[in-house]
Each structure stands twice: as structure tokens, then as C-alpha cells.
Amino acid sequence: MPALVESMMYVREKPWHGLGTRVEEAPTSTDALRMAGLDWSVVQRNIQVCGGAKIKNYRANVRDSDGTVLGVVSDRYKIVQNAEAFEFTDSLIGGDVRYETAGSLNGGRKIWLLARLPETEIVGDKTEPYLCFTNTHDGSGAIRVCMTPIRVVCNNTLNLALGSARRAWSVRHTGDMASKMHEARVCLEMASAYMNDLSQTADRLANTTVTRDRLREILDEMFPVTEESTDREKQNIQKLKNEYMVCYFAPDILKFRGTAWGAVNAMSDMISHNAPRRKTANYRENNWGRIMDGHAMLDKFVSLVA
Template identity: 35%
Template sequence: MGHNLHTNEKTGKVSFAAVGEKAWHGLGQYVESAMTAEQAIELGGLDYEVKKKKITVAGGAIIPGYFATVRTDNNVPLGIVSEAYHVVQNRDAFSFFDSIIDQGEAIFQTAGALGKGEQIFITAKLPKDILVNGEQVEQYLILTSGHHGKKGGAIQIGFSAIRVVCNNTLQAALRNLSNKITILHFSNAKAKLQTASQIMGMTSSYTTELTESFNKMASVKITDKKLREYIETVMRPASQVITKEELENGYSNRFVKTVDEIMDFAKSHPTQLTDAANGTVWGAYNAISGYLGWVKPYKSQEEKMTDLYFKNGAKRIETAFDVAMSLV
């Protein structure tokens, strides 16, 4: 299944919960308004614990230095970890948000588990929104954590901003701001989670600087020619130097197709025709995130989420931010 969401064998429920309209896969539980932590844990299928268990082979011999991470509710193994690995329970992951908002406040938008429950994800809306030329931009945090011990299983927390009119995902990529952190599964992981807001520099200056940057983008017009140059700069493969002549000669059909698709999104999508976005650098910046979030194909929802928030997609959006700021 492309979505890779976990399905509880006992209840038959898919481990995914969200606010509002159904996701593309149509699975899971949906509520009308933001969830509390307890609701997100229950509806998102995250109400299970994980323990480390010794690994034995035939004859009862124990493999030294390695353990299996196992769900206690169904005894399903999730991964192999070292002795130093520290399990961070799903409920503990929510403690990060307690340092930002009052406990029990309904802020959670999505929550779920992937595979057999070896990877979880949570998104929450921050209390304060941003206004860009009168257009509302909501601030979000996403947290992912793995129980499998593999690469990508560390606790990762990152900022994003979502335009209310279209739900385009934007990585808030401000220079000199720590907009993403990684916490490894060691003994101090839970303590780091509880103070993560301080590590990330989550202060009022973050919102102020982000608002100023976005409004600068919205105040500067951009021509179609400059828009295409902007998209080419942001989306050009790092290992591939493409000249104008090579582009005209079809040097990279895939690259040209991508640029064309982003141009089309920038010029025709309803979310790009607002006063703040239409023909502005802000609109150009949003065209990149719009393409990555709505047009670009992904193999699975897991791949899409990981790419947009923590991998190549996030890097593209960071580049889009830097290049956009150079134009204002």
C-alpha cells in the first residue's frame, strides 16, 4: 500500500487521525477541530508502548550488545537496536509540545504510525499566525520519531508554515535560525524533548522575522522571465550545470518539464492568484512549495512527508527562500 499507514489487527482501524477534509488515501479517523494530545494518541493509533528485549537464537543463546524493539500490545518486533539505544515512548514525544502550549490545549492536526508502528508522526498548530499582505499563514511544527533504530529514526522536529487558502507546505527557512533539530535515542532524549523549544530558539523574534521576510517578498513584483529564472535556479540539480543554450536544446527533458509544471502552477493555480501571491516574489516562493506538495509524484505518503520536511524537498524550499530573499 502506497500510504504505508499501520492498521491495527485487533480493531481494523488505520493508525492515522487528522482534522478537516480526508487525506488523499481516505483512511483513518477525522475530527472537525484540533485534537488534544490524548485524542491524537488514541485516534492516531499511538496508544502503545515499546520495550527493548534481548535477542536469542536457536538453543537459547543471547546475542550480546543488541536488542529488539517490540510493541508490548501485540509483541510485534519493530527493529534491532544497540545497548545504548533508549526508547522514547509515543506519549513522551508529546511532552515536547507541553513546553510550548498549556497542557491539554487542542492544537494537534495530524497523528499516525507507519509500517508496523515503527515510525510515528505528529503535526501541531502553533498559537500565533502570520499575516502576509493580509493573507493568513499558519505556523506548524512536525515531529517524527522511529522505534526501528535505522537511519532516519531519530526524533526530528521542524517548523513549517501552511497557507490557509491552499494548505501548501512551506519550510520556514530563515537564516541564522535553528528551524530544525534532531534528537538521538539516547538516555537524555526525553529531557531534551522537554527543553527542545529553547534549543530551537522559539521566541517571538522568530515570528517577527518570518513575517517581515514574507511581507518583503509580497511587496516585490516579478516578471515571467525572472520567475522562470528563479525556478530554474532553485530546481537545478546540484551536480548538473545547465546553460541557457543547453536548456534550449533539451539538455534535460525532466528538468525542463519540472520547470514548466512549476511555471504553470505559479500562473494558474487559484492559490497563486491572491493579491499577496499574484506576480510577486512571495508567489514565486509559494509556487515551489505548491509544486512539491501538490504536483510532484511520490511513491508513498511517507516518502512525501519525509521529503518535504527533512530531505531534498525541504532543501529545495530552503533554497527557494534564500533565492527569494536575494530578490528583495
């Protein structure tokens, strides 16, 4: 992913790739737009063949700052500018919005921003909710926004799929974008509902006892060993279980140990901080994708322990 990062700004902690502009305090949208190198616009140009004939129904999305062609899209595609993304997030959150990170990938084809919301508490733990916004300028994806709460004490994400509240929203770049952004604003104003439901779920899980025997059963179901499993596969499965137990007995889980909420946080710790079995070239990018989509392993674990 380092090669994919074109520009970015970040607060305090240096990212894994060492790129970007470091700032001490989270900036406002105006400063974040500039610091992240996103102070440019996208314009649409007609596409012509060598003979000069125009290609119907398609246009090129071009960055106005340097003429880079970001993608070829249909003439129904509606541009959402970088500045509009920040304006949308500002209006959605309201008040003094601060941005933790923002930037562009793939030569400007994809942009993201992460805004910090007011701190809250979930079962007595300080939790920082964040709003993540991603957009593409090459026609490859939708506008996407999601909530991602982070438990401060151990810095693990609580991206739990809740049947009662939506965590994410997306829409394609077609039709009346103004009305769709309004619909998104209405939907995302329900972010407080997600946080409320997450708090209620956490409270229920914190009052649900999970014995050591039950935990072993859940891990066996999460990471099954079959008759066809090779010795290598059995070793890897046992290593996963051992890594989980290390997280389960970590100090930050102590007050919830023996409960379903403690078990869930241990799995979130393991997913958030442990290195993957195989460090592929894009494993960091996949981790970023899980911020938006959630993690299937965590969702499965919650369904078993709840």
C-alpha cells in the same frame, strides 16, 4: 505509502489513502493518542540465539500490546514512548494543544503527530503554524521536530530555510534523553523566533519588485535547457515553467504579484499541489519527508529571487 500506514486519526479532510479515524474537531493529546491507535508502549527484551545464549550489547524493541518486534537496537538506545511524545509537545506548546493528525507507519516502527499552534499573520495573510513530531522505534532514525507554517488562503506550506533561525531539531536515541528533551524544548521555544524571522523575510520580499523579465531569467536558471537536452526534456522543462506561471497568475497571488513574495508563493503552490512527473509508489511518503526537511527546489528559488 497506503500499505505503510498502520493506524491514524485525522481532522475533517480524508487522507489520500482513505484510512484512519476521522474526527470533526482537533482532539487533545489524550484523545489523539487513543484515536490514532498509539496507546501502546515499547519494552526492551534480551535477544537469545537458539542455544539460549544472550546476544550482548543488543536488545529488541517490542510493542507491549501484541508482541510485535519493532527493531533491534544497541543497549545504549533510550526509548521515547508515544505518550511521552504527546506530553513533550503539550509542554512545549502550552495551553490547549490540538492535534490535526497522528498515527503510525511500518507496523508501528515510525510514529508522527501534527499539532496546530495559534494562528498568526504574515504580511496580512492568515498563517497557521504547525509543530510536527516524528519518532522511530526500530533504531532507524532520530527524534525529529519541525515547524511548518501554512498560508491559509491557498493551503501552501511556507517551509523556507532561513539562515537566521532554525526550523527543525533532531537527536539520536542515546545518552540522557531527559536532558536532550530539555535541550529540544529550549531550542523549540525559539519557534516564535522562526515565525518572527519568516514574517520579516516575507515583508522584505513583499517589498522587492520582480519584473516579468527577471522572473523568466530565474525560471531559466531553475530549469535550464542545454545543448545536450533532448526534445522530451525540453518539453518537460517548458511544462514546468508553464505550470509555475499558472500558479503565479492564480487569484491567491494577486495582491503579491510583481513581488518576490508573490513569486515565492507561486513556487510553493506548485510544489505543494501539483502532481509529480512520475507517480512512484512512495511519492506521497517523499512529500511527507519534505514537510520535515523542506524542499530543495523552494530553497533554491528563494535564494535566486531574494
